[in-house]
Amino acid sequence: MPMASKFAQDLEQLLTRIQEEPLTLNDLLEETAGASFLLLIALLAAPFLIPVPPGFTTVPCLVSLLLSLQMVSGRQSPWLPDRLKRISFPQSIADPLLKLLERMSHILDNLTRPRLKVLLSHPLAWQLNGLFLTWLTLLLMSPLPFTNPLFSTNILVVTIAILEKDGLLLCVGYGLAIVTTLGLIGIGYLLWQAPQLLPF
DSSP, X not given: OOOOOHXXXXXXXXHHHHHHSOEEHHHHHHHHGGGHHHHHHHHHHGGGGSOOOXXXXXXXXXXXXXXXHHHHTTXXXXXXXXXXXXOEEXXXXXXXXXXXXXXXXXXXXXXXXXXXXXXXXXXXXHHHHHHHHHHHHHHXXXXXXXXXXXXXXXXXXXXXXXXXXXXXXXXXXXXXHHHHHHHHHHHHHHHHHOGGGSOO
């Protein structure tokens, strides 16, 4: 079934290519062309929605953090050190991600469309979006148990919104990030006030 969402189409093409042959991060940068930042960040965040091989989590988070910080600095084209460019995306993850994408595509096709594009056309929108993605990536890197799917979903919502020029969905992504952050601050405050609640 063809996917109407540009994000879903582009990500499906990338995952299909990865299924066919191992692709390095440099290959992925070349494949994604103008959408390199966002598609690559989304691709690196998506595996956290499914069980991943041990040791896989560190590199995707570091690369996503580097890319999002470059967005904050205003860069329009991504840069990665040669050592990171040579890292291959695991083929074993491509098949379960494609199946997940197929299930998500109907939702994306019905929910995403160009709206409130003024929120994305502001001169500082790119840097602000990069700042939010940086914060979400830091949360994803944190050792908080059972939170990876939440933070990964939030990253995907923001990247999808930017790629689809959907300002309303972007507001949802921002709102989710703010609510999550406030919730973590609240939990931290409660534990600080009542250390006996800690499991050690």
